[in-house]
Amino acid sequence: MPADAFAATVAVLDIGKTNIKLSAVTRDGVIAETLSVANAVRSGPPWRHHDLEGIGDWVFSGLAPLSRRHPLDTFVATGHGSGAVLVGPDPDDGCGVALPMIDYEQPLPDAIDRAYRPLAGSFRDRGSMIMHGATHQARQLLWMETAEPERFARARWFLCSPQYWAFRLTGVAAAEATSRGAQSHLWNTPDARPAPIVTARGWQRLMPEFVPAWASLGTVRPVLAARFGLPSGLRVLTGIHDSSANFYRYQAAxxxxxxxxxxxxxxxxxxxxxxxxxxxxxxxxxxxxxxxxxxxxxxxxxxxxxxxxxxxxxxxxxxxxxxxxxxxxxxxxxxxxxxxxxxxxxxxxxxxxxxxxxxxxxxxxxxxxxxxxxxxxxxxxxxxxxxxxxxxxxxxxxxxxxxxxxxxxxxxxxxxxxxxxxxxxxxxxxxxxxxxxxxxxxxxxxxxxxxxxxxxxxxxxxxxxxxxxxxxxxxxxxxxxxxx
Missing domain, CATH: 3.30.420.40 (ATPase, nucleotide binding domain)
Incomplete structure (x- = not known):
């Protein structure tokens, strides 16, 4: 990386459960500016879900003026481990969403809870205890598959939220280790293999290949850049789980x-x-x-x-x-x-x-x-x-x-x-x-x-x-x- 590249600034999208922040951050970690909005949730149907269309408009509309105030050359997203989106092949078709993004804090239907537990595998497979509500991405997938089988069958990828936003920007689908390894119950991290529920339900088709968190997936899609006035050369990284991003900071230091x-x-x-x-x-x-x-x-x-x-x-x-x-x-x-x-x-x-x-x-x-x-x-x-x-x-x-x-x-x-x-x-x-x-x-x-x-x-x-x-x-x- 050229030495003068360090003068550039990184756009960081932080998807929290309550609030979403979009920040301009220098490459040595100084926050230059932050925008914030509530992470809006709709009551349904078919379940309580996040307003990805509204959030997307806010993100892209904020990113354009942010790029004029700061020398942005990179975009990267981070988010909590319970956030994931089932998408189709086209990021412009209904924001790419195949089924609404489940708000993980709502109660799980009793039938889904009963069906999930025998499929969840061992603690080593899951990486955590079975927690409340729809906390785990695997539980969300089972709910989607059971409640909306036809729409589920047409879906292409199941993306953790940082990788969903990278997909929206670039059209490239990727999995990432810290995001998938954050109590998703979809990936056995110690043994580097899918959790049993993935193979049992035939969900491998929804799981893209792993890509490093720091890898560039490409630049902003021209149609998106033109619509919102985004910098056309803005490169987009794979993204990372939020707590793991903080941990990475200390590892790297x-x-x-x-x-x-x-x-x-x-x-x-x-x-x-x-x-x-x-x-x-x-x-x-x-x-x-x-x-x-x-x-x-x-x-x-x-x-x-x-x-x-x-x-x-x-x-x-x-x-x-x-x-x-x-x-x-x-x-x-x-x-x-x-x-x-x-x-x-x-x-x-x-x-x-x-x-x-x-x-x-x-x-x-x-x-x-x-x-x-x-x-x-x-x-x-x-x-x-x-x-x-x-x-x-x-x-x-x-x-x-x-x-x-x-x-x-x-x-x-x-x-x-x-x-x-x-x-x-x-x-x-x-x-x-x-x-x-x-x-x-x-x-x-x-x-x-x-x-x-x-x-x-x-x-x-x-x-x-x-x-x-x-x-x-x-x-x-x-x-x-x-x-x-």
Whole structure:
């Protein structure tokens, strides 16, 4: 790649569950500008689905002026692992969509749920437990095939959402390892083969060939460039799973040995150093793939939703340490799990509760929620056997106390944090300079200030919290012990 190419800028499309962002990002990871829109969902029929036509108009209409304000030469998309689209052969025929894109959080029909489980294969095949709703792409496919067999039969490809947007732009269909390896239940990452359900249902015809996340699939189609005024030479990369993009950022910067915990709607931990034989399905652990198609141990839970359940209407002020410690001293705890997903604690879904004297103010509720998030984060790191270096990033770092609590609850190992809340966009943009040293320039890691006077108090609090979880869900807490 010519040296002057680094002056160019990358357009990153980040498809989140709640919001969609389109950013201009420099090749060394600086966010120059971001546009955002809600990820609209329609009620149906035939099921609750995302408005891909409206989203497409927003993306392409925003990309044109963005390219006039910034020297864009590359487009690349990233998205969560539950997003996928069944498409036909023509990206211009109804936005390429063969059947509407399922909103994964809606309940699955009982008949589909019953039919799916015997077909899903082993944990090694799936790479995760069977989660709630239509979370897994394989469950979505089974629902589509069962409910709309004629339209399903006419479909050509089943594309993860980053690759769907690459298809819209270029007309080229591709699969990518991190996207397909993110709990899709369609690909066995350790053995590099399709999951059993794919062959059992004859879905191989819907699965395009794997292409590296950083590979160029071509440039924007002339008809699309002319319609929206897009730069005709804009090259389009394959794209990447969102948490894997953040993990790639650290890999590319030489921190491949670190456990990385990204925070937002989900708490997502990833570690290439964790032995696969220690990955436990019942503890909410996963087997992901990195960009090189190597297995990566993961652990995840919907922490953002848990935070909202506990905090309620969020107090805007930072959490006061003294207030948080008063909650600790009086034994106020949030026990899992308030949402519909078990997370790290099998059987806990919908059974979350607050024990001890309840919080009475918005500030107390936020403090309790922050303590709870730090505890869940350490559970994530313990599940990954992360005894040494761990890196925290994402939206939770906006709360200054969070990283300090995680470090104190860990009781050992090096804890670092990155205040850049745009790790997914940065990691995705770095694909455009894959193989260079640009990733190291994008990191500014810090160590949290210690809490020496509170270390013993917090260690004892975590031990009591785990004991309370164990009493409520005896099979949910593994034999690993909290360090105190």
């Amino acid at each position: 030489g921190l491949a040995d670190a456990a990385v915990v990204s925070t937002g709607t989900w708490i997502v931990g990833m570690s290439a150093a964790t032995p696969l034989d220690s990955v436990r399905e019942e503890s909410g652990m996963t087997i992901n793939s990195d960009v090189f198609r190597n297995p990566v141990a993961g652990a995840l839970t919907m922490g953002g939703r848990e935070f909202s359940h506990v905090a309620g209407e969020t107090d805007r002020e930072p959490v006061d340490l003294a207030l948080a410690l008063r909650l600790v001293e009086r034994g106020t705890m949030a026990l899992p799990t308030f949402g519909a997903d078990d997370g790290f604690f099998p059987g806990s879904a919908g059974r979350g509760k607050i024990v001890g004297p309840p919080p009475e103010t918005a500030a107390q509720r936020k403090a309790l929620a922050t303590l709870y998030m730090a505890l869940l984060t350490v559970e994530c790191l313990d599940a990954l056997q992360a005894k040494d270096r761990a890196v925290l990033d994402g939206s939770y770092l906006r709360e200054p106390l969070y990283a300090r609590l995680v470090s104190a609850f860990r009781g050992g190992g090096e804890t670092l944090f990155n205040l850049d809340a745009y790790g997914v966009a940065t990691g995705t943009a770095l694909l455009a300079s894959h193989g260079s040293s640009r990733a190291r320039d994008s990191l500014a890691l810090e160590r949290p200030d210690p809490l020496p006077g509170a270390a013993a108090l917090l260690g004892a609090y975590r031990a009591r919290w785990r004991e309370a979880v164990h009493c409520q869900f005896p099979s949910s807490v593994p034999s690993r012990k909290a360090r105190t």
